[in-house]
Amino acid sequence: KAGVTQTPRYLIKTRGQQVTLSCSPISGHRSVSWYQQTPGQGLQFLFEYFSETQRNKGNFPGRFSGRQFSNSRSEMNVSTLELGDSALYLCASSLAGGVFQPQHFGDGTRLSIL
Amino acid sequence: GQQLNQSPQSMFIQEGEDVSMNCTSSSIFNTWLWYKQDPGEGPVLLIALYKAGELTSNGRLTAQFGITRKDSFLNISASIPSDVGIYFCAGQDGTASKLTFGTGTRLQVTL
Numbered sequence: 001k002a003g004v005t006q007t008p009r010y011l012i013k014t015r016g017q018q019v020t021l022s023c024s025p026i027s028g029h030r031s032v033s034w035y036q037q038t039p040g041q042g043l044q045f046l047f048e049y050f051s052e053t054q055r056n057k058g059n060f061p062g063r064f065s066g067r068q069f070s071n072s073r074s075e076m077n078v079s080t081l082e083l084g085d086s087a088l089y090l091c092a093s094s095l096a097g098g099v100f101q102p103q104h105f106g107d108g109t110r111l112s113i114l
Numbered sequence: 115g116q117q118l119n120q121s122p123q124s125m126f127i128q129e130g131e132d133v134s135m136n137c138t139s140s141s142i143f144n145t146w147l148w149y150k151q152d153p154g155e156g157p158v159l160l161i162a163l164y165k166a167g168e169l170t171s172n173g174r175l176t177a178q179f180g181i182t183r184k185d186s187f188l189n190i191s192a193s194i195p196s197d198v199g200i201y202f203c204a205g206q207d208g209t210a211s212k213l214t215f216g217t218g219t220r221l222q223v224t225l
Contacts, residue, residue: 004156033211043157043202043215044115056212059115090156094211100164102147103213105156 002027004093004106012112018079021109025072025093031055032074033103034066037088046089049074050096078111086113120203120216128224133190135201135219143205146179146186147213151200160201161188195223 005024013019025032033056034046045058049068066076072093078085088110092103120137127133137146145164149157161172163179163186170177176189186203203216 006156031211033213035213035215041115042117042217043204043213045212045214048211050211058212092156092213100145101211102145102159102162103211104159105149107154107156 004091004104006089006091006106006109008109009107010110010112012114013081014114015081015083017081018077019081019111021076021089021091021111023074023076023091023093023106025074025091026104029093029095029104030072031094031096031101031103032068032072033092033094034074034076035090035092035105036060037090037108038086043090046076081113083113085111087111116214118203118205118214118216120219122219123217124220124222126222126224127193129193129195131193133193133197133221134187136185136187137203137205137216138185139205139214140184141205141207142183143207143214144183145206146177147204147206148175148177148186148188149202149204151202151218153199157202190221193221193223195225197221198223 031050033048048056068074088108090108092105094101094103148160151157161177168179174191204213
């Protein structure tokens with residue numbers, strides 16, 4: 001069974017640019033969540049999508065946005081990139097989200113801002 | 115952002131030894147999860163706990179959901195070199211999918 005697939009694996013951008021990351025969940029999973037991982041802040045929740053709707057949101061600025069398509073694939077967009085956005089961005093999927101539905105992670109996209 | 119208190123921060127142990135780590139929170143969670151992350155990879159789910167007091171095993175791993183619902187424990191018995199990595203606890207509350215992660219425990223095993 002294929003796991004969560006994230007593309008690209010690595011990305012280098014410069015300040016002010018924007019970036020789009022992609023996530024394909026495990027087949028049959030309808031909930032997709034995004035997390036940012038940095039050495040200083042650890043793993044922090046960005047947002048969750050279910051049935052093409054954002055269902056939950058973390059404490060990140062509006063520069064971070066996402067969407068989910070009808071096939072449950074999700075994209076995350078970051079606009080006006082800042083140096084502090086350098087991080088590993090992880091996507092996780094679960095059957096329907098919520099308790100009793102453990103999340104399974106992809107290997108992430110490592111974003112570096114120059 | 116919020117992070118759960120996880121201890122110890124790092125451990126150096128010899129192959130064959132048992133390992134214990136714990137995670138504490140100031141708030142209650144309905145679900146506790148334990149993940150392991152290897153370099154360059156995403157976290158891999160090890161154990162999920164759904165009820166206060168629950169004790170669950172997965173091979174050499176055993177985890178417990180604290181009865182106060184504010185803590186959880188992970189034990190690894192007879193450690194082997196492939197146990198090396200960073201272990202994270204994560205709590206989930208209510209019906210939301212949001213996971214709150216611990217600060218991580220880095221485990222290193224010497225032969």
